[in-house]
Amino acid sequence: MALKILVLGADGYCGWAACLHLSAQGHEVVASDNYVRRDTWDHYRLRSCATGIAGANEPLYPVRPVHERLSTWEKVSGRRVSFVSAELENYEEVAALLDATRPDTVVHFAEQRSAPFSNLSPQHALETLKNNTFSTYNLLEAISRVDPRIHLVKLGTMGEYGYTPHENFIEEGSIDFPKRPASPYHMTKCMDSIALEMMRRIYQLRVTDLHQGVVYGATTAETAMDRDLHNRFDYDGVWGTVINRFCVQALAGTPLTIYGAGGQSRGIISLQDAVQCIELAILHPAKPGEMVVRNQITEILSVQAIARHVAAACERLEIRCEAHHCYNPRLENEGHDLKVRFGGFTTLGLVPRTLEDTLVESDLPFLAKFKDDIRLDLLSNQTLADWRKRDA
Amino acid sequence: MALKILVLGADGYCGWAACLHLSAQGHEVVASDNYVRRDTWDHYRLRSCATGIAGANEPLYPVRPVHERLSTWEKVSGRRVSFVSAELENYEEVAALLDATRPDTVVHFAEQRSAPFSNLSPQHALETLKNNTFSTYNLLEAISRVDPRIHLVKLGTMGEYGYTPHENFIEEGSIDFPKRPASPYHMTKCMDSIALEMMRRIYQLRVTDLHQGVVYGATTAETAMDRDLHNRFDYDGVWGTVINRFCVQALAGTPLTIYGAGGQSRGIISLQDAVQCIELAILHPAKPGEMVVRNQITEILSVQAIARHVAAACERLEIRCEAHHCYNPRLENEGHDLKVRFGGFTTLGLVPRTLEDTLVESDLPFLAKFKDDIRLDLLSNQTLADWRKRDA
Numbered sequence: 001m002a003l004k005i006l007v008l009g010a011d012g013y014c015g016w017a018a019c020l021h022l023s024a025q026g027h028e029v030v031a032s033d034n035y036v037r038r039d040t041w042d043h044y045r046l047r048s049c050a051t052g053i054a055g056a057n058e059p060l061y062p063v064r065p066v067h068e069r070l071s072t073w074e075k076v077s078g079r080r081v082s083f084v085s086a087e088l089e090n091y092e093e094v095a096a097l098l099d100a101t102r103p104d105t106v107v108h109f110a111e112q113r114s115a116p117f118s119n120l121s122p123q124h125a126l127e128t129l130k131n132n133t134f135s136t137y138n139l140l141e142a143i144s145r146v147d148p149r150i151h152l153v154k155l156g157t158m159g160e161y162g163y164t165p166h167e168n169f170i171e172e173g174s175i176d177f178p179k180r181p182a183s184p185y186h187m188t189k190c191m192d193s194i195a196l197e198m199m200r201r202i203y204q205l206r207v208t209d210l211h212q213g214v215v216y217g218a219t220t221a222e223t224a225m226d227r228d229l230h231n232r233f234d235y236d237g238v239w240g241t242v243i244n245r246f247c248v249q250a251l252a253g254t255p256l257t258i259y260g261a262g263g264q265s266r267g268i269i270s271l272q273d274a275v276q277c278i279e280l281a282i283l284h285p286a287k288p289g290e291m292v293v294r295n296q297i298t299e300i301l302s303v304q305a306i307a308r309h310v311a312a313a314c315e316r317l318e319i320r321c322e323a324h325h326c327y328n329p330r331l332e333n334e335g336h337d338l339k340v341r342f343g344g345f346t347t348l349g350l351v352p353r354t355l356e357d358t359l360v361e362s363d364l365p366f367l368a369k370f371k372d373d374i375r376l377d378l379l380s381n382q383t384l385a386d387w388r389k390r391d392a
Numbered sequence: 393m394a395l396k397i398l399v400l401g402a403d404g405y406c407g408w409a410a411c412l413h414l415s416a417q418g419h420e421v422v423a424s425d426n427y428v429r430r431d432t433w434d435h436y437r438l439r440s441c442a443t444g445i446a447g448a449n450e451p452l453y454p455v456r457p458v459h460e461r462l463s464t465w466e467k468v469s470g471r472r473v474s475f476v477s478a479e480l481e482n483y484e485e486v487a488a489l490l491d492a493t494r495p496d497t498v499v500h501f502a503e504q505r506s507a508p509f510s511n512l513s514p515q516h517a518l519e520t521l522k523n524n525t526f527s528t529y530n531l532l533e534a535i536s537r538v539d540p541r542i543h544l545v546k547l548g549t550m551g552e553y554g555y556t557p558h559e560n561f562i563e564e565g566s567i568d569f570p571k572r573p574a575s576p577y578h579m580t581k582c583m584d585s586i587a588l589e590m591m592r593r594i595y596q597l598r599v600t601d602l603h604q605g606v607v608y609g610a611t612t613a614e615t616a617m618d619r620d621l622h623n624r625f626d627y628d629g630v631w632g633t634v635i636n637r638f639c640v641q642a643l644a645g646t647p648l649t650i651y652g653a654g655g656q657s658r659g660i661i662s663l664q665d666a667v668q669c670i671e672l673a674i675l676h677p678a679k680p681g682e683m684v685v686r687n688q689i690t691e692i693l694s695v696q697a698i699a700r701h702v703a704a705a706c707e708r709l710e711i712r713c714e715a716h717h718c719y720n721p722r723l724e725n726e727g728h729d730l731k732v733r734f735g736g737f738t739t740l741g742l743v744p745r746t747l748e749d750t751l752v753e754s755d756l757p758f759l760a761k762f763k764d765d766i767r768l769d770l771l772s773n774q775t776l777a778d779w780r781k782r783d784a
Contacts, residue, residue: 191583
């Protein structure tokens with residue numbers, strides 16, 4: 001079944017990969033972004049970051065603007081994806097975008113997605129609050145007025161439940177499980193969930209909230225097809241996530257940096273599996289008035305176990321690799337379990353791959369090509385705001 | 393025990409009454425407001441309201457600016473309350489305000505407090521989202537950095553649990569009771585609660601969230617002392633709340649308008665009792681890291697019962713009064729019970745008065761003086777946005 005799908009945040013890490021994957025599956029995809037990440041946020045952090053590191057953040061390899069990459073995609077695949085620039089903080093633009101495109105599904109990846117970014121200063125926190133809650137609320141309002149049948153698929157996070165979650169199992173589908181966010185970023189995701197729940201109830205909207213875990217990996221089948229289709233890949237202390245940073249650290253010949261004891265557990269998922277989950281969520285939409293919560297993870301591992309798996313993958317590829325324990329800027333229990341049910345996507349057809357196999361088969365060989373471009377200053381933990389003593 | 397108390401939103405209905413009450417009790421009060429309600433919101437609603445009613449909203453009688461009223465207060469009581477204008481959406485202003493005043497307690501009344509206002513248009517919803525979540529988040533950030541010992545007393549609402557609440561009793565102190573907001577305004581209060589819970593946990597802040605019910609009444613002992621100390625009193629369809637509107641309808645000789653069947657239950661509290669609760673909450677602060685939730689209501693009545701009590705009070709004062717059932721713009725169960733525990737303030741010393749006695753002894757005689765100033769156009773339900781079919 002081919003659908004018309006509007007992907008918001010199409011210039012981002014997940015958004016771009018999802019655009020191509022959905023297009024490759026035969027859906028009619030419209031991509032949208034406002035480039036705030038490229039134009040502002042990549043530089044912005046340096047303005048109030050106390051560390052004084054010079055120069056903006058940059059991904060491991062250059063990433064061309066979306067509309068240029070879409071021309072390449074059309075040449076490579078024969079499939080056309082159109083691009084519309086839109087500012088989601090502005091209600092009129094959101095309503096006009098939906099009215100012009102009339103999609104079956106909107107996938108909302110267009111949020112500020114870094115917890116460390118949101119912790120850099122009160123201004124970064126407020127920017128995150130504004131960007132995330134305004135975009136989600138505007139989408140819900142616009143859908144309720146333009147066409148309440150549009151299915152909204154929204155990127156949430158497992159982190160809504162906190163770094164040291166409740167002792168009960170986090171079930172799939174639970175709206176009322178206690179929320180314990182631990183950064184302004186996570187707080188905004190909890191706030192979004194409140195808006196999603198309310199608007200689906202009042203206006204009978206169809207809402208899917210994907211509680212995604214930590215995503216890792218650099219490529220998907222589609223982004224690997226051409227040099228000009230590559231996905232954004234970050235490894236700095238603000239935008240890089242744990243597994244991606246470990247991979248780059250290993251390739252740079254520096255130790256993997258485990259925050260604290262490393263016993264803290266995380267739900268993880270590869271980018272390749274994530275884009276498949278997104279299509280599955282789209283193909284199995286929420287009913288009118290329903291809010292479907294899906295736990296989008298494929299493995300639960302402690303940070304220490306993640307480091308072991310990265311090291312094992314490196315060993316299979318003959319890359320030397322060691323790990324280090326270092327200061328943990330997060331206020332968290334460093335030896336906690338994470339009890340989450342996450343069988344839903346497998347039931348829908350996902351065949352997840354393991355961390356180690358994914359790294360060996362795709363990501364480490366791919367990233368190794370850019371080994372000489374790694375900037376050690378971006379790998380430094382010094383770029384991370386201290387969550388615990390930031391007012392010192 | 394005299395404390396230094398910063399009252400935010402001091403020009404508003406509850407804020408002004410609280411300022412004078414706290415000052416009368418011997419506390420050192422600093423009042424603050426940005427006048428957005430007077431300067432913008434009272435007019436704003438007419439810009440995008442579809443009803444086309446001309447002229448801005450205005451309270452029943454003129455209310456002088458805070459700093460002028462505070463001069464009167466000093467003459468009448470001999471007590472000085474200072475005034476500082478501040479924009480709470482701006483973090484720097486909030487931090488500077490706290491740094492300059494160094495209060496023991498901040499009472500945050502400075503939110504957009506009307507559900508109908510938030511429903512008038514997507515822009516009104518977004519304005520509410522911005523004003524409320526930004527001000528609360530900025531306060532929490534500023535307290536964590538300026539002085540984490542400052543006790544924050546924040547006005548929440550019983551409406552976080554929805555108009556047709558859960559069948560379980562809403563206990564006092566519960567942080568995780570399921571939230572079911574039914575307007576953008578209520579949604580922002582739920583979002584605020586998420587921020588309060590997170591920031592008290594991470595930075596060991598002291599937070600009290602007052603889940604206030606519908607407040608009624610025009611005066612307190614202090615505001616009644618002089619014509620120039622009067623409290624703002626609204627009775628229009630956007631800012632007026634049910635009991636205050638019923639009182640004005642009775643005095644105008646028009647029927648009390650009961651939305652729908654009138655079996656929907658509400659927790660209520662008089663302004664006189666509310667200001668006492670606020671002092672009690674201040675005198676019994678949350679401990680570091682604690683979020684105290686207090687249910688600030690004194691009676692639970694259905695809308696129909698409220699109309700009966702207003703009618704009974706009118707009869708005792710020989711005011712003719714009848715009630716009407718009319719179209720309900722809210723999406724709600726019109727025959728629901730409300731199970732809320734609310735003994736906490738009585739335990740702390742509150743001696744609540746009943747609706748009927750309060751109206752007979754203070755509010756109806758006071759309001760009767762302004763009978764000839766009542767604008768029937770403001771009493772009309774036509775000014776209310778239709779919550780159910782607003783996109784028609």
